Amino acid sequence: PRHYVASYNFIASGSDQLGFTSGDALLVHAKPSSEWWWAELRGVKGYVPASYLCQTGDAGEEDEIEDPWQDEEYFGSYSTLRLHLEMLSDRSRTETYRRVVVSNRASLRNKAVMDLGCGTGIISLFCAQLAQPSVVYAVEASAMAEYTRQLVRQNGCEEVIRVLQGRGEDIQLPGKVDVLVSEWMGNCLVFEFMVESVLSARDRWLREGGVMWPSSAALALAPCQAHDYFAEKMAFWERPYGLDFTPLQPLAQQEFFTKPKFSHVMEPSDCLASPRHVISLNMYTLQIKDLEEITGQFDFPVETSGTFHGFTAWFAVYFESLDAGGTTVELNTGPNSEPTHWKQTLFMLDQPVSLNTGSSVTGTIVLRRNPVWRRHMSVTLSWNISGDADNWCPQSGTKTFPMWR
Numbered sequence: 135p136r137h138y139v140a141s142y143n144f145i146a147s148g149s150d151q152l153g154f155t156s157g158d159a160l161l162v163h164a165k166p167s168s169e170w171w172w173a174e175l176r177g178v179k180g181y182v183p184a185s186y187l188c189q190t191g192d193a194g195e196e197d198e199i200e201d202p203w204q205d206e207e208y209f210g211s212y213s214t215l216r217l218h219l220e221m222l223s224d225r226s227r228t229e230t231y232r233r234v235v236v237s238n239r240a241s242l243r244n245k246a247v248m249d250l251g252c253g254t255g256i257i258s259l260f261c262a263q264l265a266q267p268s269v270v271y272a273v274e275a276s277a278m279a280e281y282t283r284q285l286v287r288q289n290g291c292e293e294v295i296r297v298l299q300g301r302g303e304d305i306q307l308p309g310k311v312d313v314l315v316s317e318w319m320g321n322c323l324v325f326e327f328m329v330e331s332v333l334s335a336r337d338r339w340l341r342e343g344g345v346m347w348p349s350s351a352a353l354a355l356a357p358c359q360a361h362d363y364f365a366e367k368m369a370f371w372e373r374p375y376g377l378d379f380t381p382l383q384p385l386a387q388q389e390f391f392t393k394p395k396f397s398h399v400m401e402p403s404d405c406l407a408s409p410r411h412v413i414s415l416n417m418y419t420l421q422i423k424d425l426e427e428i429t430g431q432f433d434f435p436v437e438t439s440g441t442f443h444g445f446t447a448w449f450a451v452y453f454e455s456l457d458a459g460g461t462t463v464e465l466n467t468g469p470n471s472e473p474t475h476w477k478q479t480l481f482m483l484d485q486p487v488s489l490n491t492g493s494s495v496t497g498t499i500v501l502r503r504n505p506v507w508r509r510h511m512s513v514t515l516s517w518n519i520s521g522d523a524d525n526w527c528p529q530s531g532t533k534t535f536p537m538w539r
């Protein structure tokens with residue numbers, strides 16, 4: 135963050151704007167655009183008009199406008215093998231995409247395919263190797279694209295696969311495509327918001343009546359117990375080495391339970407109720423503006439008495455057949471399916487609540503996209519425990535988890 139001083143008064147006109155008076159010292163946290171910056175004044179944050187401010191201290195040295203998509207860092211992370219190895223090593227994920235190609239091999243003949251965010255090109259290579267599309271546009275923004283070209287040649291697919299290095303939003307294709315395939319899903323389905331790039335490519339390059347793979351997506355949720363995680367991070371402070379460290383428990387709650395826990399492996403037996411799809415996305419009708427705030431409702435009849443430590447979330451995506459009436463292929467990242475590199479995401483409540491069968495946990499989940507950092511979001515879970523008269527614990531609550539800003 136950098137210090138600026140206000141040269142003029144500014145009256146805020148939107149709820150997300152920050153008003154100030156000439157002479158106020160503001161802390162600028164981010165510069166999502168050259169007109170509006172994200173700043174703080176006396177603990178309140180909001181958008182401010184950049185032209186009303188001037189830098190204190192080393193004036194003149196203009197720090198670079200920070201990219202709200204953090205593309206340099208994001209695509210940088212995909213120019214090394216680490217993440218590609220993780221994704222390719224995820225057999226459930228990779229075999230599912232291969233199964234989609236194989237089960238649609240006849241209908242893929244002579245089709246034009248776009249593989250958005252192809253990485254090493256695995257999906258494109260499946261298409262060229264296991265079916266006979268007329269062309270596959272393998273689009274990859276990171277420096278990995280150079281190697282992807284080599285892999286295409288190495289596997290004799292250069293007749294079919296054309297690797298285009300660049301962002302899906304920027305590249306030009308010679309024509310529209312029949313199939314837009316992408317592996318875009320992040321934690322809680324949308325984290326990283328690569329889905330926006332997929333929708334942008336759909337709107338630009340998918341022909342009328344073309345097919346989206348995945349065709350639809352769902353976020354699943356369940357109230358759960360998380361005894362091991364709770365013991366490891368919170369109960370630990372009760373009596374370590376015979377001493378009472380409980381004054382550290384508020385710190386532990388802040389440090390370990392404020393953000394969701396990625397890569398959590400939930401046992402099916404941890405579920406206190408049958409998981410439900412709380413959000414469903416139709417990849418044909420979903421609009422980019424819909425991504426700003428996605429809301430789901432839930433009503434879980436408690437089936438197993440136990441300790442309600444939090445909620446666990448995961449996703450499933452569906453690949454409809456190119457043939458009318460053909461079978462839909464599912465990739466499910468839940469606790470009852472083959473493990474994947476996404477595992478599940480655990481949202482810990484501040485206080486565990488004991489739950490008895492006969493009660494129910496009803497409420498909402500809201501995914502709110504970060505207005506400044508466009509690959510980030512917050513998840514707000516609000517719940518109400520009803521039908522358990524003899525339970526003295528708090529009956530309702532709400533908690534907002536940043537992912538990550």
Ligand SMILES: N=C(N)NC/C=C/[C@H]1O[C@@H](n2cnc3c(N)ncnc32)[C@H](O)[C@@H]1O
Nearest residue numbers: 212251253274275276301302317318319331
């Ligand atoms: N998180 C999951 N599941 N997959 C991440 C997969 C990301 C891959 O897609 C590329 N990618 C992401 N967004 C774009 C874009 N807009 N244009 C071109 N390539 C892109 C990244 O560089 C990675 O190689």
